[in-house]
Amino acid sequence: MSERKKDFLRKIVEEDLQKGKYKEVVTRFPPEPNGYPHIGHAKAISVDFGIARDYGGRCHLRMDDTNPETEDPKYVEAIKDAVTWLGFKWDGPVRYTSDYFQQLYDYAVELIKMGKAYVDSIDEETMRELRGTVTEPGRRSEFAKRSVEENLELFERMRKGEFAEGEHVLRAKIDMASPNMKMRDPLLYRIRRTPHYRTGTEWAIYPMYDFAHCLSDYIEGVTHSFCTLEFENNRELYDWILETLKVKPPRPYQYEFARLNLSYTVMSKRKLLELVQKGVVSGWDDPRMPTIAGYRRRGYTPESILTFCEQIGIAKANSVVDVAQLEFCIRDDLNPKVPRVMCVVEPLKVTIENYEGDVEWLDAPYYPHDVPKEGSRKLPFGKYIYINRKDFEENPPKGYHRLTPDQPVRLRYAYIIRCKEVIKNDKGEVVEIIAEYYPNSKSGQDTSGIKVKSAIHWVEANHAKSVELRLYDRLYRVEQPESIDDINPDSLKVVKNALIEPAVINEKPDERYQFEREGYFYADPVDYTDEAPVFNRIVTLKDSWAKKQQKQKPSPKPQKEPAKPQPKGDELPPMDTAQKERFEGYKALGLREEIAVTLARDEALASFFEKAREAGGSVETVAKLVTNEVARELKKEAALSFGPEQIAKLAELLDSGAISTRTAKEVFEAMTQSGEDPETIVEQKGLRQISDPETLRPIIEEIIAQNPQNVAKYKEGNEKLFGFFVGQVMQKTQGKADPKIANRLVKELLKA
Ligand code: ATP
Ligand code: MG
Numbered sequence: 001m002s003e004r005k006k007d008f009l010r011k012i013v014e015e016d017l018q019k020g021k022y023k024e025v026v027t028r029f030p031p032e033p034n035g036y037p038h039i040g041h042a043k044a045i046s047v048d049f050g051i052a053r054d055y056g057g058r059c060h061l062r063m064d065d066t067n068p069e070t071e072d073p074k075y076v077e078a079i080k081d082a083v084t085w086l087g088f089k090w091d092g093p094v095r096y097t098s099d100y101f102q103q104l105y106d107y108a109v110e111l112i113k114m115g116k117a118y119v120d121s122i123d124e125e126t127m128r129e130l131r132g133t134v135t136e137p138g139r140r141s142e143f144a145k146r147s148v149e150e151n152l153e154l155f156e157r158m159r160k161g162e163f164a165e166g167e168h169v170l171r172a173k174i175d176m177a178s179p180n181m182k183m184r185d186p187l188l189y190r191i192r193r194t195p196h197y198r199t200g201t202e203w204a205i206y207p208m209y210d211f212a213h214c215l216s217d218y219i220e221g222v223t224h225s226f227c228t229l230e231f232e233n234n235r236e237l238y239d240w241i242l243e244t245l246k247v248k249p250p251r252p253y254q255y256e257f258a259r260l261n262l263s264y265t266v267m268s269k270r271k272l273l274e275l276v277q278k279g280v281v282s283g284w285d286d287p288r289m290p291t292i293a294g295y296r297r298r299g300y301t302p303e304s305i306l307t308f309c310e311q312i313g314i315a316k317a318n319s320v321v322d323v324a325q326l327e328f329c330i331r332d333d334l335n336p337k338v339p340r341v342m343c344v345v346e347p348l349k350v351t352i353e354n355y356e357g358d359v360e361w362l363d364a365p366y367y368p369h370d371v372p373k374e375g376s377r378k379l380p381f382g383k384y385i386y387i388n389r390k391d392f393e394e395n396p397p398k399g400y401h402r403l404t405p406d407q408p409v410r411l412r413y414a415y416i417i418r419c420k421e422v423i424k425n426d427k428g429e430v431v432e433i434i435a436e437y438y439p440n441s442k443s444g445q446d447t448s449g450i451k452v453k454s455a456i457h458w459v460e461a462n463h464a465k466s467v468e469l470r471l472y473d474r475l476y477r478v479e480q481p482e483s484i485d486d487i488n489p490d491s492l493k494v495v496k497n498a499l500i501e502p503a504v505i506n507e508k509p510d511e512r513y514q515f516e517r518e519g520y521f522y523a524d525p526v527d528y529t530d531e532a533p534v535f536n537r538i539v540t541l542k543d544s545w546a547k548k549q550q551k552q553k554p555s556p557k558p559q560k561e562p563a564k565p566q567p568k569g570d571e572l573p574p575m576d577t578a579q580k581e582r583f584e585g586y587k588a589l590g591l592r593e594e595i596a597v598t599l600a601r602d603e604a605l606a607s608f609f610e611k612a613r614e615a616g617g618s619v620e621t622v623a624k625l626v627t628n629e630v631a632r633e634l635k636k637e638a639a640l641s642f643g644p645e646q647i648a649k650l651a652e653l654l655d656s657g658a659i660s661t662r663t664a665k666e667v668f669e670a671m672t673q674s675g676e677d678p679e680t681i682v683e684q685k686g687l688r689q690i691s692d693p694e695t696l697r698p699i700i701e702e703i704i705a706q707n708p709q710n711v712a713k714y715k716e717g718n719e720k721l722f723g724f725f726v727g728q729v730m731q732k733t734q735g736k737a738d739p740k741i742a743n744r745l746v747k748e749l750l751k752a
Contacts, residue, residue: 007314009047009255013055013224022223022250025057029083029090030064030097030213033075033197035269036284036291037082039305039326043260046309047226049088060220061090064213065098066206068196078284082292086302097207097216098198104207105159107215107245108170108188112151116244117188118144119154120171130176131184134641134675137177138184144173158191161204165191170205174240181675182233183240186210214238215245217252225252228259229318233674258315258734264323264474264545265290266481280484281475285526287536288475288491298472299512299522299538304333312731317685318666319735323474324546325727327539328720334512334520334538339366339375342412342457343500343515343535345469347386349432349461352417355383359460362443364413366509377503381414384461386499388517391456392433394422401453403433410455412516416441416448457516464499467533470524471495474545505533512538543720575600582606589619598627605631611644617651625651629668641675650678662735663687691738693745696729700742700749703728714750725750 006014013025029048031037037045052059061083065071080094097104111117120127120143132138146154158168170189178184188211195201214237217225225238231254238254266272267290275281275289284291287298295305308329312321359382366375391402391409403409408418421434441448470492477488504513512522513535521535528534575583579600586596599606609626613619625647633640650667653659659667659682670681682688690696703725704711714721729742 008316009224009226009257009314010051010054012255013051016223017055024223025052025055026060026091026221026223027052027057027226028060028062028095028217028220028222030062030216031079032064032067032070033072033079034067034070035075035273036078036289036293038267038269038272038292039262039265039290039295040260040267041082042086042292042305043309043312044226044228045083045086045088046306047257047314049083049086049090050309051224051226052091053088057223058091059088060092060095060222062095062097062216062220064209064216065096065196065198066209066212068192068194068206071197073197078291078293085292085296086306095216095220096198097212098196100212100216100219101199101203101207103219104212104215105205108155108207108211109152110245111172111188112155112170113148114244115148115173117151117170117172118146119151119158119168120144120185121168124166128639131181132176133639134179134181140176140185141171144171144185155189158189158205159203161193161201163191163204165193167191172211172237172241174237180233180236182210182237186237210234210237211241214241214252214254218242218247222252223250225254227254227256229256229316230259230673232256256316258318260309260312261318261320262290262323262326263320263479264476264481266476274484278484280487287470287472290475297525298536299520300330301333301512304330307333315734317687317734317736318669319730320480320662321731322723322727324543324723327543328724328727330539331520331541334514336371337373338512338514338520339509340368340514340516341366341377341501341504342379342459343467343469343498343504343518343521344386344388344457344459344464345495345498345518346389347459347497347499348389348392348430350385350387350417350435350458351432352383352385352435352437353420354436358382359463362413375509377501377507377509379413379501379503380460380463381411382460382462385411385458386461386464387411387433387456387458389430392419392430394430402456408438408450408452410441410443410452411458412455413443414458415439415443416446416450416452457518459499459501463502465502465505465533466497467500467505467535469495469498469521469535469537471519471537500533505530514541517541543723546720546723578603586623591619591623595623595627598631599623602631604634608634608644608647612647612651615645615648617648618655621651621654622648625654625664625668629665633672641673642671646671646677653678653682657691657738658682658688660689660736660738663689686734687736689738690733690736691741693741696733696737696742696745697749699732699737700725700729700745703732704749711750722746722750 016022017025027048029045031041049059063076083090108117120141122141122143130139130141154168155170157163168191169187171185172188174183174185176184187208189205189207191204192206193204196203235254242251272289272291276284281289285293285297287294308326311325311329359380361378362381363376364379366377367373393400393404396404403419405419405422408416410416415437417435417437419433420436422430423432423434425431438448438450441450473491474488475491476486478486512520515521519540520538522538524534524536583596583600586599587593599609605626608630609623612622612626630647650664654664667678667681667687670676671678710721710724725746726742729737729746
C-alpha cells in the first residue's frame with residue numbers, strides 16, 4: 001500500500017483523521033440481500049474493508065434490507081460467506097437496516113413534525129408528471145398542504161397497514177424546482193404488503209434507500225460512506241436528511257467512486273438472477289458466473305481477486321476493465337504456487353514395443369526449478385502409455401515440434417520415443433501408435449545424443465485414473481454483452497474420460513494444479529470424489545481471446561453492432577409508404593441498411609434522428625447513437641431526460657476524437673441520469689480522451705520503469721504481456737488514453 005500512490009478516498013480519510021474530524025474510521029459494506037455478491041461487490045468490499053483496515057478502523061457488514069419482495073436469508077448467507085472468504089472480518093455482529101425500522105420511523109415522524117415531510121396520495125403517473133423535467137421545474141402535489149396532524153395520523157395508519165400499496169407515500173418537502181431531480185420532494189416511505197424475511201408483517205411501510213441509508217450510517221457511527229458513482233446525485237439528499245434532522249455530530253459523509261465494469265461479463269444481480277432462473281447456468285455458484293461463489297467454485301483464489309481489485313485502483317470515472325486482466329491475476333497468483341502434474345485430455349494410446357518388464361517409477365518434481373517450493377512424486381512409466389491426440393501429427397504442418405512419423409519427441413520426465421507405426425481404424429482415424437523408446441535417453445541422464453524439438457506430457461496406461469474435466473470459458477462471447485443471446489455457446493465443455501497420473505488422486509499435493517500444457521485446474525468442491533474425480537478449469541495457460549479478437553477485428557470498428565430490427569424468425573410486416581420513403585432517404589445519406597431500417601420503421605426514433613442530425617455531428621455517428629443508445633432508452637422511459645441537441649453534441653465529441661466510444665457510453669449514461677450537456681459531463685468528470693502522445697509517453701515510461709520483470713519477459717517473447725502494459729496505461733489514465741495511440745507507443749517504447 002505504502003509504495004503505491006494513494007487513491008483519492010484514502011487521501012480523504014487520512015486528512016479527516018489528521019484534522020481530528022473523527023477519532024476512528026468507520027466504514028460499512030451495505031449490500032442488499034437480493035442476490036449473490038459479484039466481482040463488483042468484491043471491489044466495494046476491498047474498498048470498504050480495505051480502507052478501514054489500513055487506517056486501524058472498523059468496517060460493518062450491513063444488510064440493506066428494505067425491499068421485502070426480493071430479499072432472502074439465503075442471500076444473507078452468501079454475502080457473509082463471500083466477505084469471509086475474501087479474508088475480511090466485519091466489526092461486531094452482522095447489521096441489518098431492518099433492525100432500525102423503529103428508529104427510522106421515529107426520524108420520519110420528526111420530519112413530519114418539522115413540516116419537512118408529508119403524506120402524498122396522488123397516483124404514480126401524476127407524480128411523474130408533476131415532477132417536471134431537467135429543463136422544467138416540477139409542481140408540488142396538492143396534498144403537500146396537509147396539516148402536520150393529518151400527516152401524522154395518515155403516516156401512522158400507513159404503518160399499521162390500513163391502506164393498500166400505492167395509496168399513499170411519505171415524501172420529503174424540499175424543492176420541486178431543484179435542478180437535482182432527486183431533491184424534488186423525494187419519496188421517503190412506501191407501502192408494501194409482502195412479508196419481510198426478518199420482520200414478517202410487523203411493518204406495512206418500508207423506508208426508501210435514500211432515507212434509510214444515511215440514517216443507518218449515522219446510527220452505526222459510520223464516518224465514511226463509500227458508494228458507487230450512480231449515487232452522486234443522491235448525496236445532496238443524504239446531506240439534507242442529516243442536516244434537517246440536526247443529528248448530533250459527528251455525522252457520516254458520502255463519497256463516490258467508479259463502479260467496476262468488466263468486459264465479457266454482466267454484473268447486475270437482476271441479470272444474474274435471470275441466468276439462474278432460466279437455467280442458463282447451474283446456479284449462482286456456477287463456475288462461469290461472475291459471483292464470488294462462482295469464482296470460488298471455479299478455483300480462483302481470494303488473493304487473486306484482491307490483487308485484481310488493487311490493480312484496477314479506485315477511480316472517479318467509470319470505465320470497462322478487460323476481463324483478461326482478472327485472468328492475468330489468477331494466472332500470476334497460481335503460477336508460483338501450484339504443483340505441475342500431467343493429465344491427458346484426449347488420450348491416444350502408445351505402445352512402446354521395445355519396453356520390457358515391470359513399470360518403472362520415475363522421480364518428478366511437483367514444482368519447476370524457479371518456484372521456491374519442494375516436493376516430488378513418483379511417476380509410473382511402462383509399455384503402454386497415453387499421449388494427447390494433438391501431440392501427434394501424421395502430416396505435420398511446418399513448425400510442428402511434437403511427435404510425427406519422422407520426428408522423435410521427449411516424454412516429460414521420461415524417455416525419448418520414436419514413432420514406428422501408425423494404426424488406424426476403418427474410418428482412417430489414428431487409434432494407436434507403435435513406438436520405440438531409447439533406454440539411454442532418460443531425463444536428466446540422457447546420453448543418447450538424440451535431438452528433439454519438444455517434450456510432451458503423457459500418462460502410464462495401467463496406473464492412470466479417469467477423470468472428468470469441466471473446461472470453462474467466458475460466459476459471453478461479446479465484449480459488451482447485453483442479453484442471453486450473447487452467451488458463448490462454448491462456455492462449458494465437459495471431457496468425461498481424461499486420464500491423470502495417479503499421484504494427483506492418491507497424494508493430493510494441493511487442490512489446485514497446473515495440468516502441464518493444459519491449464520490451471522481445481523478439484524470441484526461439490527462434485528469431486530476419489531472414485532469419480534472432477535476438475536474445473538480455472539483458466540487457460542494463455543489468453544486465447546486476445547488472438548481471437550485480433551482476428552475478428554482487423555481494423556478498429558464500432559464496439560457493437562447496431563440494434564437489429566427484430567430477432568430472427570420473427571417476420572416483420574412490410575414497410576408502409578412513409579417508412580419506405582424514409583428508408584430510401586436514409587440509404588441515400590449513406591447509412592448502412594440495418595441502421596436505415598431501424599430508423600425508418602420507428603417514427604419517434606426517426607424524428608429524433610432528424611432533429612439531432614440538423615443540430616450537428618456526422619450523419620453516421622448521430623445515426624449510430626440514436627439507433628443504439630437512444631432507442632434503448634426510449635424503450636425504457638416514457639420521457640427522455642435529454643434532447644436531440646445533446647445527442648448531436650455527443651456525436652461531435654466523438655467525431656472530433658475528444659472522447660472514445662467507450663467514454664461516449666459513460667457520458668450517455670450520465671445524460672440519462674442528470675440530463676446535463678455532454679460537454680459539461682466530459683469536463684466535470686474529466687473524461688476527455690488523451691490522444692497527445694507527449695502526454696502518454698511519460699506515463700508509459702513510468703509503467704515500463706516500474707515493471708522491469710514484465711519488460712524482460714516480454715522481450716524474451718512473452719507477448720501476452722503486451723496486453724498487460726496497455727492495460728496499465730488504460731488504468732493509469734482511467735480509461736481515457738486513446739487506445740490506438742497507447743498501443744503504438746507501448747510497442748515503440750518496449751522496443752527501445
Ligand atoms: P447490482 O446493481 O449489480 O445489482 P447493487 O448496487 O444493487 O448491485 P448492492 O447490494 O446495493 O448491489 O451493493 C452493495 C454495495 O456494492 C454498494 O455500495 C454498491 O455501490 C457496491 N457495488 C455494487 N456493484 C458494484 C460494482 N460493479 N463495482 C463496485 N461497487 C459495486
Ligand atoms: Mg442495485
